[in-house]
Amino acid sequence: MxxxxxxxxxxxxxxxxxxxxxxxxxxxxxxxxxxxxxxxxxxxxxxxxxxxxxxxxxxxxxxxxxxxxxxxxxxxxxxxxSYPPSLSLLAAAGLIVGIGTRLGSGCTSGHGVCGLSRLSRRSVVATATFMVSGIVTVAVVNALGGGW
Amino acid sequence: MKNLIGLVSGLIFGIGLTLSGMTDPSRVRGFLDLFGDWDPTLAFVMGGAILVMGPAWLIQRRMAQPLGDSAFHLPGTQNLDGKLIGGAALFGIGWGLGGLCPGPAVAALGTAPLAAGVFVIAMLAGMMVHSWAIDRM
Structure with a gap:
């Protein structure tokens, strides 16, 4: 479809x-x-x-x-x-995801799937935050000519 | 019993992530590229998952205990603090940079071992940094 x-x-x-x-x-x-x-x-x-x-x-x-x-x-x-063109970019992304998910107590599965469907206040806020932050990050990377 | 539940749940999760295209970082990046060449697939993935999990929570409320354990072990925290919001914001930055979040990265370890491996090792390092440095403050 x-x-x-x-x-x-x-x-x-x-x-x-x-x-x-x-x-x-x-x-x-x-x-x-x-x-x-x-x-x-x-x-x-x-x-x-x-x-x-x-x-x-x-x-x-x-x-x-x-x-x-x-x-x-x-x-x-x-x-x-298709992965990002450089392994160092992947490593940097992984490092940030590791710190961020522990600090924020969850990722797309815990907050985005389990928490949202439970209508957990914390998960709604966390999911909105990482969605917006991800969208801004991609927009900024694209504006700087680093899109892939 | 718990180990079996873990294995089956992980297996179905891994197949679902791969089928839905979420182990393709360019597709995830496409979802976050809202102001560019937007790819709405991830919204269907989350919608599908919530379509099942919404009723599951309604069933959970009527159960005294889960089928394979003597009690539920669910997060009860309610407060919105800087850790939650700062952590989620950081996670979003890494998610946007690499097009990968923890689930798809682990599910891709068998199919794209080098790239997913580099991401997962760096992610585990980040988790260690958190428990050694930030969690002690």
């Missing part, structure tokens, strides 16, 4: 993938009583932060996440992806 004016958008794949992400978060919530927030689970799995989640469970989640990406590629072929 093509949305008029947005020939590159993939609304069906996006929606179905999104439903699966919601299902995953619902299994985590109703099955284990916890938030499927990737930054928090990753910090727990690597031992960087403590949380109520048992460490083994957090490791299983992270392993599942990697295997899920691999399983998709095995079933449907190579995954289209």
């Amino acid at each position: 093509i949305i008029p004016g947005f020939p590159d958008a993939q609304p069906i794949q996006g929606l179905v993938g999104g439903l699966m992400i919601g299902l995953s978060a619902a299994i985590m919530l109703l099955g284990a009583g916890r938030i499927a927030g990737v930054s928090g689970v990753l910090a727990r799995a690597t031992g960087i932060a403590k949380s109520s989640m048992p460490r083994s469970m957090s490791i299983y989640f992270v392993v599942g996440l990697v295997l899920g990406g691999l399983a998709f590629a095995l079933a449907f072929g190579p995954v289209a992806a």
Whole structure:
């Protein structure tokens, strides 16, 4: 399906993938009583932060996440992806994301999916903040001629 | 049981992220390029996820305990502070620079090991910086 004016958008794949992400978060919530927030689970799995989640469970989640990406590629072929042109830019972005997600107690999954759907005040504010901040960042990078 | 829930939840999450194109940084960047060549796909992803999670929260309210544990372990903080807003603002900057957030970066470790690996290692370093430096203040 093509949305008029947005020939590159993939609304069906996006929606179905999104439903699966919601299902995953619902299994985590109703099955284990916890938030499927990737930054928090990753910090727990690597031992960087403590949380109520048992460490083994957090490791299983992270392993599942990697295997899920691999399983998709095995079933449907190579995954289209274009990355920023330089690894140092990726490293800088990763460093900032690491500090920011810990300081702000969550990322797109914890705040954006689990928190928004719970109508959590903190998550609504956090999601609005990182959306605006991301949009401004891309606009500034483009204006400086650094778009990719 | 908890480990199985973790594994299954992670697997479905990873497949969903990859199917939806969120492991492609240029597509995520396209969503944030609101004033340029905007790609609305990410809005469909979040919409789809919330479509399932909204009812899940309604079910959660009627449950005394989750299916595989004796109690719910959910965040109860309500206050809006500088840490939350500053952290989210920082996260958005990194998200816009690299086109990656934590979930897709980890889900891409198997399919784009070099680029996703560099991002994830730097992200873990950032998390360590936070727990050593900022969290102590």
